[in-house]
Amino acid sequence: MSALSFEQAPPASVPLRFFVTAPFFGVAAGLVLAWNWQAVTASRWAPETVAVVHLMTVGFMLQVMAGALLQVMPVAVGANVSHPKLVAAIVHPSLTLGGALLPLGFLGAGPLALQAAAVLLAIGVFAFVVVAGLALARSPAVGPPLLVLRLAVAGLAIAAALGLALVSVFGFSLALPLGVLIDLHVAWASLGWALMLLLGVAYLVVPMFQLTPSYSVRTGRVLPALLLSALVGWTVAMTAHLEPLAWLSTALGIAGVSGFAIVTLRLQSKRRRKVTD
Amino acid sequence: MSVTIDARGLLPPEPMERVLEALPALARGDTLTLLLPREPFPLYAVLTREGFVWQTRLEPDGTYVITMRHA
Numbered sequence: 062m063s064a065l066s067f068e069q070a071p072p073a074s075v076p077l078r079f080f081v082t083a084p085f086f087g088v089a090a091g092l093v094l095a096w097n098w099q100a101v102t103a104s105r106w107a108p109e110t111v112a113v114v115h116l117m118t119v120g121f122m123l124q125v126m127a128g129a130l131l132q133v134m135p136v137a138v139g140a141n142v143s144h145p146k147l148v149a150a151i152v153h154p155s156l157t158l159g160g161a162l163l164p165l166g167f168l169g170a171g172p173l174a175l176q177a178a179a180v181l182l183a184i185g186v187f188a189f190v191v192v193a194g195l196a197l198a199r200s201p202a203v204g205p206p207l208l209v210l211r212l213a214v215a216g217l218a219i220a221a222a223l224g225l226a227l228v229s230v231f232g233f234s235l236a237l238p239l240g241v242l243i244d245l246h247v248a249w250a251s252l253g254w255a256l257m258l259l260l261g262v263a264y265l266v267v268p269m270f271q272l273t274p275s276y277s278v279r280t281g282r283v284l285p286a287l288l289l290s291a292l293v294g295w296t297v298a299m300t301a302h303l304e305p306l307a308w309l310s311t312a313l314g315i316a317g318v319s320g321f322a323i324v325t326l327r328l329q330s331k332r333r334r335k336v337t338d
Numbered sequence: 339m340s341v342t343i344d345a346r347g348l349l350p351p352e353p354m355e356r357v358l359e360a361l362p363a364l365a366r367g368d369t370l371t372l373l374l375p376r377e378p379f380p381l382y383a384v385l386t387r388e389g390f391v392w393q394t395r396l397e398p399d400g401t402y403v404i405t406m407r408h409a
């Protein structure tokens with residue numbers, strides 16, 4: 062029996078500001094490509110490539126998802142964000158300004174741009190992670206979606222911490238092992254944050270809007286467990302140079318990603334017929 | 339008497355509409371059961387406001403079973 066009160070979603074202005082600024086980062090990514098696509102296609106390490114990657118992943122995707130999560134977490138998993146307007150007033154300008162300065166810094170605007178980007182993104186991302194994390198920690202929801210959203214927010218925190226460590230190498234001239242840091246940053250950002258988030262959102266919206274059967278509870282737990290063990294395994298393998306563990310972790314990661322695709326395609330092939338009475 | 343609404347094949351906002359139609363007819367001591375592929379937090383808000391209590395159970399196949407009655 063529950064006697065909790067459930068607040069309404071936050072005012073529309075909270076998510077809207079994120080959705081208004083995000084497309085400009087997509088435009089900026091397009092402009093960098095139009096201006097120097099040769100550099101981007103020539104090398105993964107070209108400053109233009111890294112700038113385009115972050116205009117899309119931080120400027121566009123993180124921006125949109127921060128706004129969307131603030132809006133839907135209360136409705137989707139009963140995670141009520143306290144003081145949503147104040148949170149948006151801190152997170153949005155930090156992500157916007159930091160998200161603009163980071164690619165500018167990569168493109169050669171100098172260490173000051175990277176240092177300022179690091180400080181602003183640290184404020185924006187960690188304010189969001191703390192607020193979203195608290196809301197998710199206090200949620201009374203049962204079942205896999207809540208678990209997976211918690212993991213995704215933790216994944217974002219780790220990916221951002223590794224990204225900030227990388228910027229410190231460039232912006233503050235710290236001596237850290239660059240190759241390992243980049244690999245781990247990419248792994249946590251793509252599997253730990255982006256794919257984990259996609260998984261949690263799929264659990265909710267595939268049955269809801271495509272009218273398929275639900276993801277079973279067991280599948281709902283096994284998929285994130287595979288992704289998480291791949292990430293933890295990689296992290297240990299790369300820092301301790303354990304080749305066999307790296308291979309095992311890769312296999313677990315492939316199983317998680319392809320398992321998600323196969324399960325989702327099977328559910329979509331078994332759409333429920335609309336009940337008419 | 340107890341009524342069950344299987345809303346697993348229905349697009350939003352139909353599940354919520356069905357429940358809101360059925361609640362006024364619910365007699366004291368009777369239960370209304372909703373089957374849904376997700377947890378309906380917006381419905382919980384309405385139930386709290388209207389003086390109903392509920393229990394939520396998650397089945398292994400991922401179906402949420404929400405049983406409602408008067409407080």
Ligand code: HEM
Pocket residue numbers: 105106110111114115118119123163179182183186220221222224225227228243246247250251254255
């Ligand atoms: C706090 C936010 C972030 C910071 C400060 C940051 C910083 C960095 C830095 C310094 C690099 C190395 C660039 C180089 O080697 O020249 C990098 C690489 C990369 N980051 Fe981030 N990052 C952030 C967030 C993200 C997110 C959210 C994603 C994806 C969802 C992401 C995806 C990548 C990828 C894919 C690379 C490899 C780029 C390449 O191979 O061209 N980053 N990041």
